[in-house]
Amino acid sequence: MKLANQVVIVTGAGSIAAGWGIGKACSVTYARAGARVVAVDISESSAKETAAIIKSEGGQCLPLALDVSNPSAVAEMAVEVRRHWDTIDVLHHNVGIGRVGGATDISFEDWQHVQSVNVDSLFHLSREVLPEMRERRRGVILATSSVASLRYVGYPHLAYSVTKAATNHFIKMLALEHAGQGIRCNSIVAGLIDTPRIAQTVARQFSDDLETARAARSRQVPMQKMGSAWDVAHAALFLASDDAAYVTGTELVVDGGLTAKYA
Numbered sequence: 435m436k437l438a439n440q441v442v443i444v445t446g447a448g449s450i451a452a453g454w455g456i457g458k459a460c461s462v463t464y465a466r467a468g469a470r471v472v473a474v475d476i477s478e479s480s481a482k483e484t485a486a487i488i489k490s491e492g493g494q495c496l497p498l499a500l501d502v503s504n505p506s507a508v509a510e511m512a513v514e515v516r517r518h519w520d521t522i523d524v525l526h527h528n529v530g531i532g533r534v535g536g537a538t539d540i541s542f543e544d545w546q547h548v549q550s551v552n553v554d555s556l557f558h559l560s561r562e563v564l565p566e567m568r569e570r571r572r573g574v575i576l577a578t579s580s581v582a583s584l585r586y587v588g589y590p591h592l593a594y595s596v597t598k599a600a601t602n603h604f605i606k607m608l609a610l611e612h613a614g615q616g617i618r619c620n621s622i623v624a625g626l627i628d629t630p631r632i633a634q635t636v637a638r639q640f641s642d643d644l645e646t647a648r649a650a651r652s653r654q655v656p657m658q659k660m661g662s663a664w665d666v667a668h669a670a671l672f673l674a675s676d677d678a679a680y681v682t683g684t685e686l687v688v689d690g691g692l693t694a695k696y697a
Contacts, residue, residue, distance in 0.1 A: 435467060435468035436467045436468065436671065436674075436675035436676070436677065437464055437467040437468050437469035437523075437524070437671075437674060437675060438467075438468035438469075439468060439469075439470065440468070440469050440470070440523035440524060441469070441470050441472065441515065441519045441520075441521055441522050441523050441524070442461075442464045442469040442470070442471050442472065442523060442524040442525075442526065442674065443471075443472040443474060443515065443522060443524070443525050443526065443559075443563075444457050444460055444461045444464065444471060444472065444473055444474065444526045444528055445457070445474045445475070445502050445526070445527055445528055445529050445555070445559065446474070446475060446528040446529040446530070446578075447460075447461045447471075447472075447473035447474055447475050447480075447481055447484050447497075447528070448473070448475035448477050448479075448480020448481050448483060448484055449480060449483070449484075449629075449630055450480075450630050450631050451630035451631075451633065452630060453629065453630040454629065454630075454662070454663040454664070455629045455630055455631060455663055456528055456578055456624065456627065456629060456663045456666045456667070457473075457475070457484075457526075457528040457529075457578075458480075458483075458484050458487075458663065459662075459663035459664050459666065459667040460526060460528060460663075460666065460667040460670045460671075461473050461484050461488065461495070462484070462487055462488055462491075462493075462667075463664070463667040463668065463670070463671050464524075464526075464670075464671065464674065465488040465491065465493035465494070465495060466491065466493065467671055467675070469493075469523075469524070470493075470494040470495070470496075470519055471485075471488055471493065471494065471495045471496070472495070472496045472498060472511075472515050472519075473485050473488070473495050473496070473497045473498070474498050474499075474500060474502065474511065475497075475498075475499060476499065476500070476501055476502075477499065478497070478499035481497035481498060481499050482497045484497065485497035496514075496515065496518055496519070498511055498514065498515075502529055502551070502555035502558065502559060503550040503551045503554055503555045503558070504558075505558045508555070508558040508559055508562055509558075509562060511562075512562035512563065521566065521570075522563050522566060522567075522573075523572070523573060523574065524573070524574040524575075524576070524674050525559055525560070525563045525573075525574070525575045525576070526576045526577075526578070526670060526674070527555070527556045527559055527575070527576065527577040527578065527601075528577075528578040529551055529552065529555055529578075530551075530552050530578065530580065530594065530597075530598065531547070531548055531551050531552065531594070532548060532591055532593060532594030533545075533547075533548060533593050533594070534589065534590060534591055535590050535591075535592065535593075536590040536592050537592060539590065540592070540593060544593065545593050548593040548594060548597055549593070549597055552594070552597035552598065552600075552601065553597050553600045553601060553604065556577060556601060556604055556605075557604070560575060560608060563575065564608075564612070564617070567612075567615070567616075567617050568612065568615050568617065570616075571615055571616035571617075572616045572617070573616070573617045573618075574617070574618050574619070574673070574674050575605065575608060575617065575618075575619040575620075576605075576619070576620055576621070576622060576670060576673055576674060577601050577602075577604075577605050577620075577621045577622070578621075578622050578624060578666065578670075579598045579601050579602050579605075579621040579622060579623045579624065579685065580594070580595075580598045580623060580624055580625075581623055581624070581625045581626070581687070581689050581692055581693050582594055582595040582598055583595060583598035583599040583601065583602050583623065584599075584623065584685075584687075584693055585692075585693055585696050588654070601621060602621045602623070602685055605619045605620060605621045605683075606619075606621075606683050606684075609682045609683030609684075610683055613682055613683065617682075618673075618678065618679075618681065618682040619682055619683065620673050620678075620681060620682060620683070620684055620685070620686060621684075621685045621686070622666060622669050622670055622673065622685075622686050622688060623685045623686065623687040623688065623689065623693075624661070624666050624688055624689070625655065625660075625661055625687070625688060625689025625690055625692045625693070626651045626652075626654060626655055626660045626661065626689070626690075626692065627660060627661045627662065627663060627665070627666060628648065628651075628660040628661065628662060628663075629663050632647070632648075632651070648660065654692065655689070655690040655691065655692050655695075656690060656691035656692065656694070656695050657690035657691055659690065660690075661688060661689070661690055665688055666688050669686055669688045672686075673686060
């Protein structure tokens, strides 16, 4: 029970379709480690689905539906969490949208929207949890990033890649600013992960057939397979727990060797 009684907020805690997205797997993993989980998602039904799984296993979960790019909604969420459970121990920022295309392919409106969801939301959330963490001199902030923040991933994904690179640096700056206050901040750099989202986003960059696309993505990885949401969740649990008490300001890459291959 590495997170016994700790309150953990997971944004993007649902799944876009049937199966296990990263946020959903992380939420359940935290709960299995004893945490009281706040499952935040823009979809109320998705948040409630994650909460139902946790509660069916005897865990505690508060599902909340909101747009994390809306600062007033984030502030209201933080108030609701503290009203329900008094404190916030861990924030796991796990949201990420993209628009396939380069600088001349996507609109400025799309660019701004991706920035707002992927980066501005991290700013809003951090502002809500940091004062209390500083006062208690303890806390963890994690962000799910991507190998796209480090490397070209084989197709144009400018807005997503740039905002995930910004996420890495934002987390690193938070870590350095608060390292002396007992607050640890790290990014989880996820590789090619087989989640329900790929069917609706990146799969068509490889093939119109989903299984062909999955096979093509797997062949890119030195381990010859895509990762699962659970691979990311296990890394997140390590970083959220005291097992990682001396780990801050870094990126934990979970990619089956992909970035080493293209270094």
